[in-house]
Amino acid sequence: MTEIAVERPEARRMGFFTDTTTCIGCKACEVACKQWNDLPADDLGFRRGASYDHTGELNGSTWRHVRFIETTTPMDAVLHEEALDLVGMAETPELDKWIFMSDVCKHCTNAGCLDACPTGALIRTEFETVILQPDVCNGCGYCVPACPFGVVDRDHDDGRAAKCTLCYDRLQDGLEPACAKACPTDSITFGPYDELLEIAERRVARLHERGMDGAYIYGAGADDERDLAGGLGAFFLLTRPPEVYGLPARAESPVQENVVPATIAAMGAGLLAAAGAALAFVTAHRKAGRS
Numbered sequence: 001m002t003e004i005a006v007e008r009p010e011a012r013r014m015g016f017f018t019d020t021t022t023c024i025g026c027k028a029c030e031v032a033c034k035q036w037n038d039l040p041a042d043d044l045g046f047r048r049g050a051s052y053d054h055t056g057e058l059n060g061s062t063w064r065h066v067r068f069i070e071t072t073t074p075m076d077a078v079l080h081e082e083a084l085d086l087v088g089m090a091e092t093p094e095l096d097k098w099i100f101m102s103d104v105c106k107h108c109t110n111a112g113c114l115d116a117c118p119t120g121a122l123i124r125t126e127f128e129t130v131i132l133q134p135d136v137c138n139g140c141g142y143c144v145p146a147c148p149f150g151v152v153d154r155d156h157d158d159g160r161a162a163k164c165t166l167c168y169d170r171l172q173d174g175l176e177p178a179c180a181k182a183c184p185t186d187s188i189t190f191g192p193y194d195e196l197l198e199i200a201e202r203r204v205a206r207l208h209e210r211g212m213d214g215a216y217i218y219g220a221g222a223d224d225e226r227d228l229a230g231g232l233g234a235f236f237l238l239t240r241p242p243e244v245y246g247l248p249a250r251a252e253s254p255v256q257e258n259v260v261p262a263t264i265a266a267m268g269a270g271l272l273a274a275a276g277a278a279l280a281f282v283t284a285h286r287k288a289g290r291s
Contacts, residue, residue, distance in 0.1 A: 014171060015196055017197075018189075024100065025066055025100035029179035030055060032179050064179050104151075106235075109229060113144075118138075130233075134162065139161070141154055149248070193220075
């Protein structure tokens with residue numbers, strides 16, 4: 001069990017390292033996140049399709065989501081026919097194995113949501129995490145499509161955006177985030193970013209020695225910093241292509257290319273409109289003076 005001493009952190013980058021090879025899908029992190037942040041419970045009265053993953057995705061009221069990757073294989077021919085005869089169902093594959101991954105906001109180095117926010121509701125903290133201030137959010141939703149990971153979502157009740165804060169209130173008191181505290185297998189490790197990267201690299205090397213050559217780090221290190229939003233504050237150890245886990249292979253923020261020209265154009269249009277209004281006012285005033 002890997003432990004990092006957590007004292008009241010100084011102004012240094014903090015983050016998450018999630019090892020998918022030790023996740024057991026218990027969803028304790030989901031429950032702890034909801035409990036600490038006073039988030040509403042999910043509707044567990046139904047199964048989402050053929051999956052046991054009731055949560056389904058990250059959204060405005062679910063800031064941690066344990067993704068169930070349920071791989072299937074065709075059923076044995078004899079058992080397949082018997083099963084169909086018994087229940088009268090259409091062809092159904094049989095579950096081969098489960099893979100689990102606890103997903104969360106990535107707290108990107110180049111955070112598209114932060115760049116897109118027009119009100120300053122999204123800010124970067126002294127721990128280099130990205131948090132959203134609900135009292136400043138106006139519900140415009142610009143941050144939602146600006147996130148290449150589909151993390152940010154709007155609350156269905158009040159329309160304001162919401163996402164993981166990396167338990168900023170707990171960090172200020174020297175406590176680790178609730179999800180990492182609740183994880184029984186240390187699949188989620190919290191700590192200083194540089195220390196987490198060292199732990200992750202040692203873990204990958206250990207798995208390679210055991211014959212798991214497909215293990216790699218997603219979201220941190222020199223290879224990923226170029227294509228994944230400048231590097232992720234919450235990064236992962238994966239053993240399969242990222243798309244299997246619902247993660248993009250490339251995830252540069254679209255805001256960096258589009259928001260600056262759009263903002264300049266909008267500002268220019270605003271200035272022209274203001275100049276036009278001022279000119280109309282002066283003209284009307286002069287006409288009134290002549291009459």
